[in-house]
Amino acid sequence: MEKGLRKWWPVFVLPTMIAFAIGFIVPFIYGIFLSFCKFTTVTDWKWIGLENYTRIFVVNGKLDTTFLHSLWYTALFTIVTMLIINVVAFAIALLLTKGLKGTNLFRTVFFLPNLIGGIVLSYIWLMIFNVLLERFSMTITSTQWTAFWGLVIVVSWQQIGYMMIIYIAGIQNIPGDIIEAAKIDGASAWQTLKSVMIPMLIPTIAVCTFLTLTNGFKLFDQNLALTGGNPGKLSELLALNIYNTMYGITGWQGVGQAKAVLFFIMVAVISIAQNKLTTRKEVES
DSSP states (O other): OHHHHHHHHHHHHHHHHHHHIIIIIHHHHHHHHHTTEEEEETTEEEEOTTHHHHHTTEETTEEOOHHHHHHHHHHHHHHHHHHHHHHHHHHHHHHHTSOOTTHHHHHHHHHGGGGSOHHHHHHHHHHHHHHHHGGGTOOTTSSHHHHHHHHHHHHHHHHHHHHHHHHHHHHHTSOHHHHHHHHHTTOOHHHHIIIIIHHHTHHHHHHHHHHHHHHHHTOOHHHHHHTTTOSTTTTOOHHHHHHHHHHHSTTOHHHHHHHHHHHHHHHHHHHHHHHHHHHHHHHHO
């Protein structure tokens, strides 16, 4: 069996590797190259070096803070949603693993929002928010902060159910005899949670943290449908800012590509740092 696999593995692996190279690696490398060019189509380009990268921050000799605003706005949004989603999902998972009646029904109800597309979900919440805010003569895009908390609510409501399922799987994998031993030793519910369950759930927490972190940074469809970046681009997250630069400003395709490259580098660095941190915590525990 092993000899057969060694002999024929290229037949099974190569088609996938070729498809991956054509669909991801080649466009990715070509995209990095285009970030140093002025272009209108991918075949009509002119090398201009680092000009696209400088135009991200300086336009006509003046500082352009649009990208920097989107950067800190996205970072704040990601931190807030990551904390809310993980804390609430973990709390719900704890409750639903206590053997309560109707647990399966509650799991299904909490998970359902994740099955709804981001665009559809955002339009539904847009109507709800505007009806509620109408009493105060406001809309969801009246200020950047009403838009911010609207995005937080929509994204949290959509993703909490998915993270809950992952946390439930992690909690159910904790051996019951360890929990029982902690109770016999006189540990309170809080001590059991802090000193027994959470250390054993570090791999699960790492997965959920990574997912919410990357989802927060790359969020696009909810931002587009719920706020559209309004008012005045103040609620633009990075993905929407890159999209508007690429397709909304004539002749700025190269700048949009340069923003995308910087965006990739930032997300990659943050994800790697987060993974190393949680891996270290897992080893220590």
